[in-house]
Amino acid sequence: MSEAGNNSPPNDLDSFLEMLRAAPGPARRSVDVARLLMSESTEAVLAAIVKDEFERQGE
Amino acid sequence: MRFEFASAPSSSGLSLPVLPEIPDGPIVWIEGRNGIGKSLSVRLLDLATGGSPYASDPEAWKSLRSGTGVITISANNGDELLFRLDPEGWADVPARQPWDELGTATIGGEPATREQIIERLRVVRIAGEEGLARAIGSQFVDLAAEVDELADRLGSRADAADTSLDALIRLLDHAASDRAESVAAKLAEAESSLQQADAALDPVSRRLRLLDQAIHAADSLEALTSRGPELIAQIEAIGQELHDAHRRRDDAVAELTATAASRPGSTATKELARIEKLVARREKAADKVALEVSQIAGAANVAPNGALVAEARAQIVRDLETETARRGDLARSDAVRAFLTRLLQLLADAEELEGRAVVLELSGQPVTRAILQDAAQARRSVLDQTDIAREVDATDERLRYLVEQHEALDAVADALGRLAHKRDMVREALAQLDQLESGLEGAKGQFRAAREKLDTAIQDAERLTLTKQEAERALAALAEGATEPELQDLVSAADVPAEELIPTRDALRQEVGDLVRAREEAQRAVDACRLAAAEAQAQQEQSRDLLASEPEWAWFRSAVGVRDWSAEWTDRVRRSAAEAREAVNAASRNTKGVADALRDIAAHVSDARALPAETPIIKAVIAACEERVRAEFMSETIRAALFDGAVVEAVDLRNPSVAWDEDGLRVIRPFSAFSSGEQAFAYIQARIEQVRKRADEHLLLVLDEFSAFIAGDRRRLLNRLLAERIHARAVSQVVLIVPLSQDYVTEAAEAGDAASPVLVRRAAEVERVGYFTEQAELT
Numbered sequence: 001m002s003e004a005g006n007n008s009p010p011n012d013l014d015s016f017l018e019m020l021r022a023a024p025g026p027a028r029r030s031v032d033v034a035r036l037l038m039s040e041s042t043e044a045v046l047a048a049i050v051k052d053e054f055e056r057q058g059e
Numbered sequence: 060m061r062f063e064f065a066s067a068p069s070s071s072g073l074s075l076p077v078l079p080e081i082p083d084g085p086i087v088w089i090e091g092r093n094g095i096g097k098s099l100s101v102r103l104l105d106l107a108t109g110g111s112p113y114a115s116d117p118e119a120w121k122s123l124r125s126g127t128g129v130i131t132i133s134a135n136n137g138d139e140l141l142f143r144l145d146p147e148g149w150a151d152v153p154a155r156q157p158w159d160e161l162g163t164a165t166i167g168g169e170p171a172t173r174e175q176i177i178e179r180l181r182v183v184r185i186a187g188e189e190g191l192a193r194a195i196g197s198q199f200v201d202l203a204a205e206v207d208e209l210a211d212r213l214g215s216r217a218d219a220a221d222t223s224l225d226a227l228i229r230l231l232d233h234a235a236s237d238r239a240e241s242v243a244a245k246l247a248e249a250e251s252s253l254q255q256a257d258a259a260l261d262p263v264s265r266r267l268r269l270l271d272q273a274i275h276a277a278d279s280l281e282a283l284t285s286r287g288p289e290l291i292a293q294i295e296a297i298g299q300e301l302h303d304a305h306r307r308r309d310d311a312v313a314e315l316t317a318t319a320a321s322r323p324g325s326t327a328t329k330e331l332a333r334i335e336k337l338v339a340r341r342e343k344a345a346d347k348v349a350l351e352v353s354q355i356a357g358a359a360n361v362a363p364n365g366a367l368v369a370e371a372r373a374q375i376v377r378d379l380e381t382e383t384a385r386r387g388d389l390a391r392s393d394a395v396r397a398f399l400t401r402l403l404q405l406l407a408d409a410e411e412l413e414g415r416a417v418v419l420e421l422s423g424q425p426v427t428r429a430i431l432q433d434a435a436q437a438r439r440s441v442l443d444q445t446d447i448a449r450e451v452d453a454t455d456e457r458l459r460y461l462v463e464q465h466e467a468l469d470a471v472a473d474a475l476g477r478l479a480h481k482r483d484m485v486r487e488a489l490a491q492l493d494q495l496e497s498g499l500e501g502a503k504g505q506f507r508a509a510r511e512k513l514d515t516a517i518q519d520a521e522r523l524t525l526t527k528q529e530a531e532r533a534l535a536a537l538a539e540g541a542t543e544p545e546l547q548d549l550v551s552a553a554d555v556p557a558e559e560l561i562p563t564r565d566a567l568r569q570e571v572g573d574l575v576r577a578r579e580e581a582q583r584a585v586d587a588c589r590l591a592a593a594e595a596q597a598q599q600e601q602s603r604d605l606l607a608s609e610p611e612w613a614w615f616r617s618a619v620g621v622r623d624w625s626a627e628w629t630d631r632v633r634r635s636a637a638e639a640r641e642a643v644n645a646a647s648r649n650t651k652g653v654a655d656a657l658r659d660i661a662a663h664v665s666d667a668r669a670l671p672a673e674t675p676i677i678k679a680v681i682a683a684c685e686e687r688v689r690a691e692f693m694s695e696t697i698r699a700a701l702f703d704g705a706v707v708e709a710v711d712l713r714n715p716s717v718a719w720d721e722d723g724l725r726v727i728r729p730f731s732a733f734s735s736g737e738q739a740f741a742y743i744q745a746r747i748e749q750v751r752k753r754a755d756e757h758l759l760l761v762l763d764e765f766s767a768f769i770a771g772d773r774r775r776l777l778n779r780l781l782a783e784r785i786h787a788r789a790v791s792q793v794v795l796i797v798p799l800s801q802d803y804v805t806e807a808a809e810a811g812d813a814a815s816p817v818l819v820r821r822a823a824e825v826e827r828v829g830y831f832t833e834q835a836e837l838t
Binding site for chain 2: 012013015016019020022023024025026027029030031033034037038042043044045046047048049050051052053054056057058
């Protein structure tokens with residue numbers, strides 16, 4: 001028995017990414033950046049990431 | 060929704076069978092022979108609507124792309140969705156096949172995108188012939204296909220972000236003050252090296268000059284010692300010969316006079332006496348000018364020769380022109396520097412011009428903004444580093460020398476002209492003597508002989524005068540060399556024994572050559588550093604301006620502001636940009652890594668293939684997949700069927716197994732142990748329950764190869780579940796595909812007239828197309 005194609009529930013990939021984000025390691029940051037890249041304009045993504053890093057560098 | 064399929068043969072005549080039709084209806088039962096294209100049709104529909112049915116089956120993909128020509132699929136539910144799949148040119152492996160290169164898709168005759176298709180129709184295919192481990196593995200393959208697609212879409216966005224961050228980092232590098240400081244430090248270092256090279260070269264050069272002077276003095280003294288007496292003797296001998304020539308000249312004149320006087324009453328006698336005095340006077344005048352020429356030419360350091368003097372004057376004129384032009388350039392330096400500064404400012408302000416934009420033409424050749432800017436920058440840099448006042452003084456000094464030399468040569472040329480004139484006068488007087496010959500009746504032969512003697516004597520005197528002058532000049536030149544005490548002083552100052560002068564000088568020449576090359580190299584380094592410093596300065600100003608005011612960098616200003624450009628602030632911003640770039644690239648890289656890890660885990664769970672070495676990403680993906688499967692197992696249906704209602708504690712995908720608590724005992728069981736039909740059916744039910752239709756889509760649920768689940772009570776249970784899902788609008792349409800369960804054709808033939816209408820219809824359809832379809836009841 002197998003399930004194939006675009007056959008998963010609509011939020012299947014999102015729910016998987018959420019689980020991946022909860023896992024220890026570098027995945028959390030990459031998932032966050034990937035979601036930003038897919039949802040915002042390039043300029044908005046760059047501003048958000050650079051600002052985040054800038055604040056982190058200042059800590 | 061009703062679906063129709065058709066396949067055309069490929070160019071090599073091959074084609075694969077497809078179902079002609081899947082009828083409309085909520086639950087469609089399809090029962091047919093093997094090999095008529097039941098599963099293929101459903102997979103093609105899945106592929107056309109954006110699914111990845113071949114992701115875990117590359118061999119089936121290869122068979123498909125090489126085994127058929129164009130396949131058309133129509134799906135009709137109001138607007139017609141029409142797909143035309145053309146396997147010609149498909150990728151070797153399914154993972155590399157872009158959807159929009161499968162063929163064409165239209166909705167109501169208009170071209171449609173993948174997103175538009177997915178909004179309208181989605182296919183969920185569940186196959187019932189595999190065990191639990193393979194079913195779980197298949198989920199990961201499907202998920203990998205989705206992550207691949209995400210990675211593809213992410214890639215172009217990440218590339219755009221990476222390009223912007225790369226440009227930002229370069230601008231920040233240019234804008235940072237530490238770069239200018241670094242260039243300045245390099246310049247200081249290069250200048251120090253140049254000073255060291257000068258310091259090393261100067262004493263060696265001085266010593267070499269000293270040795271050259273000493274060797275020259277020694278050579279001069281030796282020449283004076285060896286050639287001096289010879290020249291003096293030669294001058295004395297020439298003087299004697301000259302005296303003899305003058306005497307012969309006087310004798311010839313006397314002979315001429317005597318010849319004329321021997322003719323009594325001759326009118327030529329008086330005239331001859333006059334011409335004799337005239338020749339003698341003019342000869343003396345010519346001798347005087349010849350001496351003057353010798354002195355002036357000696358002072359001008361040129362041989363008393365008209366051709367040589369003319370050549371030397373022409374060279375002086377050329378040198379004067381060159382130096383005059385250079386003097387003019389120097390006089391305009393300030394104006395040129397001001398012009399270059401203004402030009403560079405204008406180019407910097409011309410923001411809309413790209414570096415490759417052509418701004419002017421020179422001799423028909425286009426000149427770009429970048430080239431003009433570099434050239435202007437380099438020229439200004441050279442001017443900035445030139446000591447104009449010192450160059451003007453040096454040029455003026457050279458001009459004064461050339462003018463003096465030119466005047467001296469003019470004087471020599473003038474004296475040579477006067478000498479030529481004096482000699483012409485002598486020749487004129489001699490010509491008058493020739494005229495007297497006609498008046499000397501009877502003594503012509505005697506007169507002519509005396510006249511020839513006179514000519515020879517005059518020519519000898521002129522030749523000997525020149526030869527004597529030459530010898531005297533040579534002697535004077537020798538005498539200008541150093542004296543013996545001077546030589547001793549030089550040898551003492553050089554601190555080298557006289558016999559070691561030449562080998563020491565040769566060794567020093569080698570050393571000076573090396574030092575000169577080292578100095579030239581140091582000078583080039585200084586020039587390059589000065590240029591780099593000028594460029595760094597210009598780039599720093601330009602970069603800061605861009606970041607502070609260009610609309611392109613508004614996002615940057617909104618993120619961090621633009622402050623004082625202090626080293627600390629700039630460094631922090633640079634590190635932030637570098638980290639952001641790494642985060643963007645890591646997101647793209649890790650997304651691909653997640654898809655790969657999902658496939659590796661699927662192969663491990665389904666086919667017991669070894670996992671690759673665990674990277675942080677693989678570890679995270681394993682953890683996420685374990686949580687995903689655990690959540691799935693926690694559904695009520697599966698817990699009841701597989702774990703007797705117990706709570707699933709953990710899923711271990713490294714050793715594909717599940718752990719749960721049973722009466723206080725921890726039970727661990729591998730996936731492969733869940734093999735009973737009841738357990739598998741429970742899992743299938745759970746999967747069906749998880750399927751959820753989106754608002755406006757037509758969700759087609761296909762249950763493929765379900766023969767194992769239609770025996771006994773299961774068909775009734777399945778029908779009930781499917782009807783419930785239809786009623787709940789979780790799915791739009793269900794298609795159940797099973798192989799032929801009996802030989803309908805034979806049974807109908809054997810029953811004859813007793814065959815039921817249903818059997819007759821089924822047998823007729825099977826005989827005609829290999830399968831029959833029926834609508835299942837919605838109970």
